[in-house]
Amino acid sequence: MSVLEVLTYPDVRLKKRSEEVSQFDDDLRQFVADLQETMDGGPPSVGIAAPQVNRFQRIVIVDVSGMLAQAKQRKRRIKSSNNGRLCLVNPKITRAEGQVSGREGCLSVPDYTGNVLRASRITLFAQNTEGEAREYECSGFEARAVQHELDHLDGLLFLDRLVSSNELFRRQVYKLT
């Protein structure tokens, strides 16, 4: 196992679209183990995508359980489903509803965070490292994490989706009236 180097913007490779995985073999499983080790070895994060470590295949890991446990310790409640550790191969969002703003940062964009609108509930279809397909329901923070990671597979960063606080406040107020 090994910790892989995380690409950081302005590296143009982060803007590349990743390819579908077609071979569910030991090489894939070895890569996923390395990706997991990279995520665990880096700054605390809730997900990582293959292209962030220079592999342009549709593979992401999402795991919000650590963050949720930590928040609970501080008596903080974060709205989120918790599917535990998700290793998603060829993931596709098949249904999305609601829109909610939240703050995002990225391992590939150091020293900046910004507000991004994301669907609040999603249905997700993905394969595992054996090629078996499964469906997941995600909401809140976990849904946001999945959408953030899936964006990486299409060469999109949260910087592509920034909205300003003022804009969000206006939306909030208009919604009230």
Place this chain on the structure above:
Amino acid sequence: MNPVSSVSSQWYMLTVIGNDQPGIVARLTAALFQAGVNLGETSMIRLGGNFTIMMMVQSNNGMDKLQSAIADTAESLSLRVHIDPIEAHLHSHLMPDVEITVYGADRAGIVAEVTGALFDAGLNILDLNSDVAGTEAKPVYIMIIEGHATRGMEPLEQALSKLKNRGIEVTFTPIDTLMG
């Protein structure tokens, strides 16, 4: 973005105020670029019909050269310019962990009242924007604050609920930053 790498380079805070008119930002930043000046973090905003700019700039030619680099542009656009040498660093953002929005009928002292209560409850303000909406007859004060809760969320929530009792609408949203 980083032509200046000399050890003698110094950061300055450049403050510019003028009547809002087309081209202020473009012309000012072009003059700075031509003088080899680096830009850092900036805030440019229209306040009451005035255009205001606070800009971190880095130059290794001293304050006088910086002043003269933008003198023509400033004069032709009738901008008032102020420059201070500053101790500054990039890449040292403090991340906010709470956002507070406040609105209510505009009245004297509302900002002092809110920020005072938040300060007492341990809030370190990182960003504050306020505006007056409504009409002249019925002005509404709106404020958006981002900060770091140095003593946790509980004292802040208590402070804010007291404000609510005094007719000020307050929304308190912890910021859980996703890192991924």
